[in-house]
Amino acid sequence: MDKKTDVSILTWILVAFCVINIFFLVTGKLGFDAKGLGIITAVALTLAMYSFLYKDNPVFKIAENLFVGVAMGYWIIITWFNILKPDVFEQLIVPFFKDTGNAPQYIVIIPTLLGIFMLLRFSDKLSWLSRWSFAFVVGLGAGITIPNFIHAFILKQLTFDSLIAGSLPDSINNFLILLGVVSVLIYFFFSLEHKGVIGGVSRIGVWFLMIAFGASFGFTVMARMSLLIGRIQFLIRDWLGIIQ
């Protein structure tokens, strides 16, 4: 469709949205208070986001930028109140200048300096200092993660059950688990060409993977449907009042 048609569709939808809300406000179906205006705002933003299903448009762009800006503002406030204020300002700066009964926590200077080094990326001369912070973060992350990986993804998984269990279905189940784990591991062998026996076993591994992904896909799609139902319920119950 051409741009003119798009503009007219958008204009009519906006007019309809305004008329419906004015009607609801005048008839008292929506209160002229924080709750009523909150519902109208939420509906406007919901419809603006869904308008992307038609195509990119100015209303979606407004909602998108609002969404990004609000999230960023929220994140800055969270960073100040959850990290900077309790861990740096109140632990180091306030006790340093004022007698609060607590000694300044000088150890906080080290992470604070590392944080400041990150900001030095804006300086051409001192930006190299930011690499110290990166090295610290990456090294710390790897150091913490690797032992946990060994624990959670290797040792926790390596429990050995008898293949012959109490009943035939349990025995088959144990065998399938062993076959699945071994064949999928063989699929992730990169040093061997997937030919012959290795190729056959890795093909079984691919089947196991795809069955698992299919199940996961179906499960998640159902969860997404419930999210969609929640939004539609909001529109037709809280806004339009069609259902109670």
Place this chain on the structure above:
Amino acid sequence: MYKIFLTFILSILLLPYSSTFAVEVDMLIPPSDFQAFDTPNDDGKSVTLRWPSSPSESTEAEYVVYASLRKNGPFTTEVLRINSKTMYEEGSDSNFHYVEIKPGKFFNKDSDVTGGRSSYFFRLVMMSNSENVTVNEIASATPKGNWFNWKKLNNFIILIAFSTLVLWFIEHAKKNPNLYLRKISGLDAIDDALGRATEMGKPVLYVHGLNGMGSISTIAAVNILGRIAIRVAEYDTTLKVSNIDPIVLSVSQEVVKESYLEAGRPDAYVEDNVFMAASEQFPYVAAVSGIMIREKTAANFFMGYFYAESLILAETGASTGAIQIAATDSYTQLPFFITTCDYTLIGEELYAASAYLSREPLLLGSLRAQDIAKGIIITALVVGAALATIGIGFISFIFKAS
């Protein structure tokens, strides 16, 4: 005679209540012993309590432990309350209770009477609806920190053995740089995608996952970004890199800058093309989707760890007709990438990708060592299952996770 008759009549009348009397008559028998000791292999905050099971344990009876900083009490601080039929010691066949507690949580540091490391005194009480009995022994323990957690010795040995393997294979890869790596079709398609973007004159979009630099998948994604950036610089096309994490952003800027330098095109590097799209999950989706639609990116790369945003991102990219290559170890999101992207690197292929692309001995050696480790695990699984089937279970103790 009439007394005997009266007793008989009374006995009959009270018969229905006899069981009630029986319960009241049943005395709680306290555990015969009560021990407290420093929890081994811990950080010095925990104390372990152990006591034998009482014959009068029931679902109605509870064990309550009170603690004090002085041997003579008062024992008023309750540090544990459990049903008497729970918290048995592993392998004791329900004959002993075994509980770890952190008494420091219940006492103010200022009330530390020992002037240093606190000793704690414990009194065990068995309680039922009608009766409380206290164990005579007052147990005491002083929590001490341990430098080494012996329960994780196998974890440590595996770490050392694997590190040795990696180092050995890195040396091997330096001497023999043509180590075989099987074909990963998704990676072979990277060149095609970049070539297509160059021919169309449209940008390439590289989308980072949601995790920070502490995540292994992000580290792998950054490695791949470096290789892609070199090719992009060589092809003289535009690379846009969207980030959600400020640290990943800074690392990505650094990596892309170095790649352009390595390709001999430092002038082509534009810092603003490696940007922070948003700081939260769904605003990130909205921003990146908008970029895909407006800039009509010709190739989209989704690399790293993704959550619920994966399908929205990949669907939007697919609707624009871009070639899409995804790589993630997030197994819950892999199905969405498989259905919406042209190529998907599954799980460990993400880690293998940087070795495959760069063929650096460091990465090739690590990859070969990983394969050997996988071979050991497969052998352990098959042998362990076979041994467990014939009733030999010692291999479980070698790999026991604690």
